[in-house]
Amino acid sequence: MTLPPFEYLAPASVEELVGLLARHGTKARILAGGTDLINLMADRAVRPEYVIDLNGVPQLAGISYEPGKGLTIGAATKIEAIEKSPLIREKYFSLHQAAAQIGSPQVRAMASIGGNSCNASPCADMPPPLVTLGALVRLVGPRGRREMLLEDFILGNRRTALEADELLQSLFVPEPWPRSACRYATIGLREAQEIDIASVAVNLALKPETGEVAAVRIAMGAVAPVPMRARKAEEILLGRRPTEEVLQEAAGSCGAECSPIDDLRASAAYRRHVVRVLAARVLRETLSAIG
């Protein structure tokens, strides 16, 4: 399929980009990796008059870490860069796992973390671990800058709080909790090029003296319209020693809390069940990583 016609704009700076968004707003779409947008255009699901290519704006890509503060990832940063970053592997391992999971080597080389977050597909891989890490999105537009939790940014199936004239500039991931680890797991039918049937991300910290859970966030993917926090499961874990029994209880709650659908990839019943299984496994893996 050929694409419907549009005008192509390639700004060289954030200011220029914002200016274009201000001018064209709802008639424009941002082009980052293209793996999503091009398909949407080919299907005629979207027909923007303007396509604004952000790949020429160097400030939008890059990974920088400030010890004690946190990690800033430019929205245009490629998934491949996130997968390969030694820093992210070391400090935010679940982000490495999520990036490694996406699509194929080609897709990882093209796709961006911003695209993955802004498309807000319920099956997207980056949002669940980002949500558990308390990630913030930093938006910029003609009215200035604002930031909010990614968790609040994603509103529904392919819906975000991004205004038509706004740009997702970067994501900020706070410094990990002390004595914590984060892990992510997914399940699909094939071992590559899969769209997840379900996924679970965990970020968990233990109290040094008692070994009780000091803090925990669990987010599930592909089993709700948004990356869904399993709040009841978190409450089950908080303040308790994470024995196998407690883990199973929390995992069970994950299954109960999510709201999966039946679709051609899997039934709701299977998703609910496998979320429980994944949650238990990811919790165990996270605990072992804390050591």
Add this chain to the structure above:
Amino acid sequence: MKQLIELNVNGIAYDVIVSPEDLLVDVLRQKLGLTGTKKGCGQGDCGTCTVLIDGRRALSCLTLAIACRGKKILTIEGMEADGRLHPIQQAFIDKGAIQCGFCTPGMVMAAKALLDENPDPTVEQIKRGLSGNLCRCTGYVKIVDAVQEAARQMRAAQSQEVSR
């Protein structure tokens, strides 16, 4: 609005007239006559359109041609040099990794990207590196063998170079 752009493909600068919506795979195949890059699905699922842009993997069916100005594109036609096949290409022939051949150009490009990053990959790493390229004919067995062989040949040639 059509534009005249310059595309650098396999080291040659081409002047092409493109509309913004033209996909790189179509421009390569139809405007530049470089039909080695294939179009198996047009949705980025099969990998037959894989090319390298500035050394990085790209699905040309999901890439706008106009976004490739100033970049160096490498397609299957650019893999051979002065009439000599690249070791990856030779290994594919020698190991019987080619049946219908439709996935082959994309596989070779993906293999090149892999070996450029990692000259000594394990079998698992090879499989992962090629996981974006579908093949319905071979079951991938001889393709993986070929990439292993190519890696061996390329490392041997490299150490010969170094020792010279």
Add this chain to the structure above:
Amino acid sequence: MTASESNTFRWVGKSVPRVDAADKVRGRALYTDDIVLPGMVYAKIKPSTIAHGRIRRIDLGRALQLPGVLAAITGEECPVPFSVNNYKPTEMPLAKDKVVYYGEGVAAVAAVDEKTAERALELIEVEYEELPVLLDPREAMARDDVRIHDWAESNINYEGKQQFGDPEDELRKSHVVVENSFFSSYTHCGFLEPQSTIADYNPGTGRLTVYTCNQLPHYLQQTIARTIGMPMEKIRVIVPTVGGAFGGKTEATPACMVACLLSRKLGRPVKITYTRQEVFFQNKGRHPCLMRMKMGFDAQGHITAVDFDCLLDGGAHSSWGFVVLWFIAALTHLPYKIPVVRYRGKRVFTNKPTAGAQRCLGGVQVRICVEGLLDMGAEKLGLNPYEIRMINACETGYKTPTVIEVRHSEFKKCLESVARRSGIVDKYGKLPFGRGIGMAGGHYSTGGAFLLYPSYRPHSTANIRVDTEAGVTVYIGATGIGQGAHTVMCQMAAEVLGIDYRDVHLVCQDTMLAPMDNGTFDSRLTYGAGHAIKRAALDVRAKLFEVAAAVLGVRRDHLDCRDGEIFSMYEPKRRIPFQKAVAQYLSSVGPLFGTGEYTPPQPKGDYEGKLIGPTPAFGFTAQAVELEVDLETGKIKILGYWEAGDCGKPINPMAVEGQVEGAISMGLGAALYEEMVMDTEGRMLNPNFHDYKMPTTMDMPDLSLEIVDSYDPTSAFGNKEVGEGPVGPVIPAILNALYDAIGVRFTEVPVKPEKILQALGKIESAGQPRLYVAQAPSECARPGCAPGERG
């Protein structure tokens, strides 16, 4: 030629690099869509947006007014139905009066470029009157009020029965009887090259040249002639390099016909290439079958009888229709000895993309039943899966109750080999819960495939021309589809003529230049073409040897040839280079040609469907798989996979391995995750490669293969088939291993993880098996949902 003589072959039996590999790896091989002709324009087809309905109105007006649009047509242009076998054809170039599946073409435009053609499609207005959509063949059979094809008496496309002996009586007397219902799934061939056609009608000469990726150029030529109304001799079909076919490119696509019609209208070349979605809608993949089979055994474990009912879901059009129905019947009789068989088959129309012929056609369906029942019977008899198969395995000389005879078989060697290498006898029933091992056998026909129209003409003809201008050129209609046909044909010709296989030129897959060949299907090519080429080459050799003998001063029958030389076997110093002998022949005698042909033996006997299935030879295979089920997620991990095949003498062992590896990967996909899914309105939900899931590199287990020692004396070089048979055992081997692993006998595929968990009682069962129809139109039918789920 004996088996031991064959060990001295120079080329046959050698894993030489393929003759077309270099062009493919350089990106120089030309597939149909790569070809550009001067003056060429592009056509696109407008698909229907419903699965069943009458076309009330099509308005081409606005489309024709778009600048750059050269022509537009509807089904009225050519309301002639066609099919490969011309028996009760239903499919037309464009649907006329009604559409019968979602995505069926209803109009087409030709324009200066693809963009304009696509834009023009958007301007075509179509109004439909919707009719009830029939998706389940059982419902389609029962509904008299909804006729998918108006001319048909019912929605039953074809029915047939074959009976040899009295199965009810035999089963009554049997020591053990087992029975089960099975379902084979709705899979797609999955070739990576979308079908493409360039039709080039020359108004000056009145000749039509058609470039297209089709496995049967002869049938295509006939079909085009009949459909668009042109004499066959004015049509030339040229098949460029084919990017995979697997049976799905045996028929003319409607797009091909549309291209021909538009080209004739415009007098210039017209190209149509399907999008991936259109490839799925066009389908022509495997027939899903609802099957019921009963099998009886005597106290020693011999099969006494089989009673087999098969309901084939044909989809919307007749396609291969009755051929598949009878093929299933024929394949039931091997590779095990079954003295009494009754088969009843029905092929039914439904409002779904048409099912046609997919690699190992009919074999996959039969194997699911037979291999499952063998294990069930073995269990009751206290035998293991290897024993029951060895007891019943056919051997050389076995005559089935039909006209099918096994003139050569090493099937038992295959069974013995996989049993030994996999350790199944020691492991079966003894592995920990969740881990299991299973095996299955299989076979496939080769060399046969009777003509789809009444005629006794040769199935393969080879003409060889030898001169100093082009060396050795073999003209044969045979079509390469990636299986390695070109290479083995060169190897075979070179073997007889004693030259290098790379020095053989092939002119093939061109109906004007190459003599008629029955085509690439039913695994007939290497066997059939092999005989034709060998005879033609022997013809050339005999002529050449006469002259060489005179030049060398020896007797004709003292001569042999090898490595480009002709020499006396008794006085090796008397030798002459091949090319010199040729030059001498040309001056002394004249043009040097040879011709050879092959037709398989005509089967005797008199019963319905007898011409479909009997072939002069059969390939055999056995496979075993050891797997582990993740009892929490239901996912299957394959720990070991063993195969042993009897393909006679492999012409090119490396190519044989490649075929087996590919066949197994197709079987694995079908076993574990491949299926086309429709919603309740008949729309396909996954006409793409991200939701129609074929194995990737990371999904393939390690395979251990063996080509058993074998030589079929009825074959030109001892060779038999290998391209299709190995797909058959994959599904049942996995199903049998699953039974060993978790004690559940699955009888339908794909066995997705959730089915395993349902069987283990860990999640609620869906109740009535889903039968590849989603219960409600789902979100994923919405454009932009499925494709964008990443990046």
